[in-house]
Amino acid sequence: MSGSWWRALVPCCWGDHADFAGHWPRAAQDPDEAEEIRRYARRVDMMEKIVISASGNIAVWQNTRRLGRVDPDEIRELKRGHGGNLVVYGSLGVIGSLVELGLVDEFHLLVHPVFLREGEALFQGGRPPQRLELISAEPFTSGVVLMKYRPVGRTPAS
Secondary structure, three states: OOOOOEEEEEOOOHHHHHHHHHHHHHHHHOOOOOHHHHHHHHHHHHOOEEEEOOOOOOOOOOOEEEEOOOOHHHHHHHHHOOOOEEEEOOOHHHHHHHHHOOOOOOEEEEEOOOOOOOOOOOOOOOOOOOOEEEEEEEEOOOOOEEEEEEEOOOOOOO
16 A cells, blocks of 8 residues: 555444544643654644544544445545545454455555454454465564455455
8 A cells, every 4th residue: 555645444333433532632742752652642633534434433633534345336436536545443343344355455454562462353264365465564662463365366445
């Protein structure tokens, strides 16, 4: 995913969007936060946020609009749009739907040096494996590693 700006698809879980809306605008202005956190928070606060919510329950946050569902044509139109790349925060269900529709061009996975011993599988079973090609792996001083992959055997969806 090239380009310096992203638009966020914030999935339908009310808590995800409300948590983001409550945290990032505050973090952008908090002098007690590290500068790299404030810089990232300002970027998230300013980016276009597209919330997927069938219920319509979304938090008030600048540059936010709602989609009622994952509509393949609407997602393709967003991808062709002028606002930059789309990034999905949160819901494995939305990510699974986008993968199933062939609308994911890259996976950016952050691996944290913590073994939680619980949690959900990234994807539920019953589907054939999707082979991925490593694009890059970038370690950070915190021990977190950003790994970027693209699906093998298909061209990016438009």
